[in-house]
Amino acid sequence: MIKQPGTAAVLRLRNLMESPAAPPPKDYVQYQHTDSCSLLRWTARESYEFMYARPWHEINDFYLDVVNGRQSLHQMFREENPQANDVEASDNFDKPEAESVPVKDRTGRWARATFKMLISYNGNSFDGWQKQPGLNTVQGLVERSLGKFVDEKKAQLLKEKKLPLEGCALVAGRTDKGVTALGQVCAFYTWRKDVKALDIEEALKSAAPGKIRVTSVSQVSRDFHPNFSAKWRHYFYIFPFNEEKTQQSGSKPFTFEVSRVNHLLRQLEGKLLSFRMFARDTKASRNIGPPTECFVFHARAAEAYLPSPKKDGVCSKVMCVELVANRFLRKMVRVLVATAIREAAAGAEEDALIKLMDATCRRATAPPAPPDGLCLVDVGYTEFDKRICIIP
Template identity: 65%
Template sequence: MLRYPTTVRTLRNLMENSSPTAAQQKVHFHYNHTDSCKFSRWTSRECYEFMYARPWHKVVDFYADMVKGHTSLSGLFGKETPADHEDAEIREDHEKSELVNIPVKDKSRDKSGRWARANFMIVLSYHGGSFDGWQKQPDLNTVQGLVERSLGEFVDEKKAQLLKDKNLPLEACALVAGRTDKGVSASQQVCSFYTWRKDVKIEDVKAALDKAAPGKIRVVSLTKVSREFHPNFSAKWRHYLYIFPIDDVGEKQGGQIWNDDSTDVHQQNECGKSDVDKSNVNEINDENDKLVHGNKPTKFEVGKVNRLLGQLEGKLLSYKMFARDTKASRNIGPPTECFVFHARAIETSIPCAKDGSHMKTMCIELVANRFLRKMVRVLVATAIREAAAGADDDALLKLMDATCRRATAPPAPPDGLCLVDVGYTDYDIRHCLIP
């Protein structure tokens, strides 16, 4: 009986002695770059504040006008690009569709009955600032949740009864080409749903979606497609555009004046303070990553960003250093490899409908066969950081060999990102906005 307390005390002492001391615990610090411009490179916190200290509300308003059809992305570059999805297009000829050219199996050989169902491809434009991302989540206003509720009236009787028996709401199941984060807009997002009902008309489906949230979501096209079509697995490339405000001449935000070609990294406006991305807190909240007030540059050249991104074109590379929030099983090998078809940056301006003015911006266009979690936003922020520091043109390629993700910058704000299109035919540079 006397040995039990002694044993417990012994185990407790062993546990205390085996626990790591303060010196042994893992210490997070800013990644130690070894190149010649390491003293000019922003820390994570400096980069974060530089990115968020921008008049993002004007970019958000521009995307809102895009969804309403008042403006277009191609209009920013003075061109009309050939699009796979034309506005308000409704097609019934799903067997002859060039967009989804997938061979259909012999229906007589399939005894499961799934060939009797109708599969619909929906191309949507939505305003990211009005939703909490694509993926359906409890008590949040998401695009997927809105779409599935709107399509609930078209599910077949068997599924409707099954949902009723489980006390679940009457909703359809929508698949998507790629889930977008909160704040990310889409010009032509592709999703699909199927039903066994034979009386569903495309016009009715379009009307149900258009009335779900007018001004926030719009049907670009709706097509009846092959049963084998999957918006994600059938896609051959994804097309993104990031609009980054360079300046806001003559207007004050939060008491600060936005200057030509630059913004001080320590300035913040109201938009920057309210739109803090909580997912980046771990990357910038370290004691060893405090702001360093020195002679670090606060300007960057758009041409330099273009040269940095250009080094990625036509290469199959592992972008694990530019990914965030990925599972450990996807951090090595092919799951992190992406082939970038097109990566360009150009200076342009976007219209501000509220006051009739224009704001100078940098547009970054990326087209790849796939993108990892937050990869586009990290690439944008890192390219701007490296351009400001005066790094070599192959700086992004060198970062591929890093062993710590702190070598790359925190993700840029989601407000500037837009999913332009998803392609189901071979990549063609004519679909790009920036030549």
């Protein structure tokens, strides 16, 4: 008697026959540059090691002081820029008055109240903005604090789905792990009539003292969206220098001039360009065309010193990079900073960054710089004005 194969064995055999063949492994090679600086340009590994071999703990400590109001970014430039105090005093000139006007009496879905929250947080204290299971994220902390203000209908819906009582916070830009924010803009809406801006502010302040600082909470128009309503984003990157002498690797120079980085970045100002070569982890549908185009209003680099002196009384020398654009792609600022430093060290031409945008592979640009140096300074909802800039 012939024994018939079992049902499980038949199903396994059928799945093996129907499953497509595994794709061949990809062959990753170094991008071959063809300009005159190709032999002087760092490899991806050399660039990564150069960027991460820095005293980043000093930058983290400085950003923590800035978040808690003990220091300011403008203090690094007060000696060179006597107008820094005037700029700092006018930081809020671009906040539209219409945003602080309560919504009018409406009915139905128009009756909801929308609140705009301006918060600061130290990136080294969180695992990024976006809420993720088992991680300490800013969004998770904010939404748990907003849970007490959700309306009854949503509270009942969350209870039926056995979900925690949390609010929904919209944000201007999702920061990665380690990235600090001084002017992150969030929004929260509810149909409850008894919720006041002061109540939300007190709830957020008690969520994580010393790690999150609430600058303001105001009721705004229902049409306000922290991301889609924004007209520009303002980022700042602090790159620390090592005290010891920079090592050489063969014939490649491992030093660069800040003025060279400044010249490279200034070529981007006032242009609408596709930064797809400077983006990382973006979907295939957003790799070509307008979704990758950004208009850069301001791009500068300058030397500065951290205002917090060391134990020996000497302030740390740093390079500051300031970027303002209508939008930024994923990890675009960090890749742009690392690539500008690499091109400056190689002695590339001033339009090197623009030429790299025509590359055929993202390996043409450097790996992202460490997130510890990046800071979201502000988000604007009116037309760009250079008075918001820190580096003239």
